[in-house]
Amino acid sequence: MSEAESRKGLPRTKRGERTRAALIAAAREVFERDGYLDAKISDISKAAGTASGSFYTYFDGKEEIFAAVAEQVQEEMLHPHVRGRTGVTDPRDLIEAANRDYLRSYKRNARLMAVLEEVALINEDFRELRMERGKAFAERNAKMISALQESGRASADLDPMITAHALSVMVSRMAYLVFVQNQRIPFEKLVTTLTQLWVNALQLESD
């Protein structure tokens, strides 16, 4: 992604800096309002208060500016605002904290997450990028699951990798259902139920 950005050199003047930032902010607005497919470069430029041609001073096209916007969000998805997880060691508490963080971030960026979903369906590059991220995430979780299994605190007969994937998509898909498709489920109940499902699924023994 960072390669893509660097194709068009970063702005050298303050003025350029401002224009580029304005374009990214405008792009986010437009993507959230219209979705990816219906977002028009001309609308982004207009929203940024620049001429349509200026867009191409900083970006090669829609795909590239979307990458810039997406990066912002995904950074937030990975480094949640409120952490405060110091000292939490109980697996169940960890899972709950992770789920809550994720769902909270998802909720905050729901419109853009929907667009991310859209783009992943349309664009090869984004699809792969996202699959890799999902895989990396699942691998981390799979390791955690293996560890729990080895210490006898989780059901040993589950395939760690499949399980990790399955529980992950369960959470992310429910987030989509609730925050994008507006399936009416109270936030707190969602968090606790999903957490409980993780715990049960793993047959997690409290220490």
Add this chain to the structure above:
Amino acid sequence: MSEAESRKGLPRTKRGERTRAALIAAAREVFERDGYLDAKISDISKAAGTASGSFYTYFDGKEEIFAAVAEQVQEEMLHPHVRGRTGVTDPRDLIEAANRDYLRSYKRNARLMAVLEEVALINEDFRELRMERGKAFAERNAKMISALQESGRASADLDPMITAHALSVMVSRMAYLVFVQNQRIPFEKLVTTLTQLWVNALQLESD
């Protein structure tokens, strides 16, 4: 959906019958090959061996013929080919059979399921249709879960509706991952792991 189809009267001739069927078959091919957005009416007509105008004798546009194609698939998703579930009463066996049927159907229609996903993202009507189906499905499962809870065979502290939704999306999303995105997981292992996750999640007691 069936209303949409009936706008343009069904063919009254054998010849018309054949043409219409050819168009639907051709549409499925084209949708699977190109996806929804890139599918061109002219390609469908050509693939069906008819003049481009003939398409409009039977359908009002891409949306409508897609509905016809989708209906075929969704019928199959609901009435799986191989049933043989006679005499199965154990909840675990029922769940496994249901999961296996679903995954098998999904696999068989993977390309089109991907397109269905695409369309749901693009088209309001399909999105709603699909949400309603998901809800109806979840409600059936929620009832089953409630029954199990009441008879003490499933964990009582789970919200039946959220649980039903969550376990459903877990399966369907894994199907997407594996059969559309080609995440490499062996079929049988997928079935048993997902089933085990259901069983664990519900804390299902074998009779």
Add this chain to the structure above:
Amino acid sequence: MSEAESRKGLPRTKRGERTRAALIAAAREVFERDGYLDAKISDISKAAGTASGSFYTYFDGKEEIFAAVAEQVQEEMLHPHVRGRTGVTDPRDLIEAANRDYLRSYKRNARLMAVLEEVALINEDFRELRMERGKAFAERNAKMISALQESGRASADLDPMITAHALSVMVSRMAYLVFVQNQRIPFEKLVTTLTQLWVNALQLESD
């Protein structure tokens, strides 16, 4: 016009007779409802309760069936329903009777007169047909005017032909304004004012 009709031989069976009549009646409805340009052969056939192909058993196309419909109306325009002009000899009374008849017929057939106007603007043949009729009509009136001038009962310094045309179009255009464009003018006042304008314009001396 009659040549056009005869191209496709008249129906030989009773059944054919009925179909042809149904088509003409349906055509009039459709023309009145949709205008000439927007009238579709398929709509006419449908309204007549026949298959679209049957249309061509009796007519060569839209132009031809319109001619058939127009002929009906123009016959009525020339042979008004209520005449009762027996014994009227005073020029003023004759003019008033003629104007009243014309305006009454126009009002009764307003929708179709509007279509006639439309067709004359679009179709060369109809335009010429109509110009000839207008000319023939003007010539009759011009003769009348000449006669009145020669007997000293009408202003001698008017060109009879131009005058005849001018007074004719004054009446027909006012009919269009009032009955098609719904300019709100009471019928009787319209008749008497137009008649008075004729009388004044010709400086008509009552015997």
Add this chain to the structure above:
Amino acid sequence: MSEAESRKGLPRTKRGERTRAALIAAAREVFERDGYLDAKISDISKAAGTASGSFYTYFDGKEEIFAAVAEQVQEEMLHPHVRGRTGVTDPRDLIEAANRDYLRSYKRNARLMAVLEEVALINEDFRELRMERGKAFAERNAKMISALQESGRASADLDPMITAHALSVMVSRMAYLVFVQNQRIPFEKLVTTLTQLWVNALQLESD
């Protein structure tokens, strides 16, 4: 009308100015040559020497550019080229001058006047616009007639409004007959006869 034009902002560049003007000029040519219905946007663009897409930089469609063309003509119809009516006060002379101006303008723009007629028949907006103009024009004339009646210089028993309408349409329809349909009548004779008909119709007393 002017609102419609302003939807697409006026050009901000000299180059743009030139292109827009070229399009309007080209449109007039094409409309005059082909009529409204048969005029193709692509032909207009080609005639203006621009890419087909450039048309849409300045106009939303055929209707809008026609409005721009029509406005030019109608301006001329209202502000005739040669005036020289200084010092004319005699009603008869005024009427003759007005008729001559109108007929001269009509003759000069005959092709486009025919198209205007066509469009009024097809397009709701133009039809209404034109009716309103006709009404406004008739109202002015009606006032003049009333004034003449009150000062005893015109026949008192005519309805001013109907009379104004009738005499107006008489002139405009004759213009159509002569300059569009090529009814062969010498210009000067047309002017004097129509004027005489006005004078007679109003029973105008020379001062």
Add this chain to the structure above:
DNA sequence: TATGAATGAGGATTCATTCAT
């Protein structure tokens, strides 16, 4: 850097007319 005008490819859709049954 910024501007905004110019470019032009590309596919849906309608409907009069024909013709095999």
Add this chain to the structure above:
DNA sequence: GATGAATGAATCCTCATTCAT
């Protein structure tokens, strides 16, 4: 005579991208 399915030509309009000022 009646049917109704098949044909296919023909134009509109959008919008990403370029480039001369």
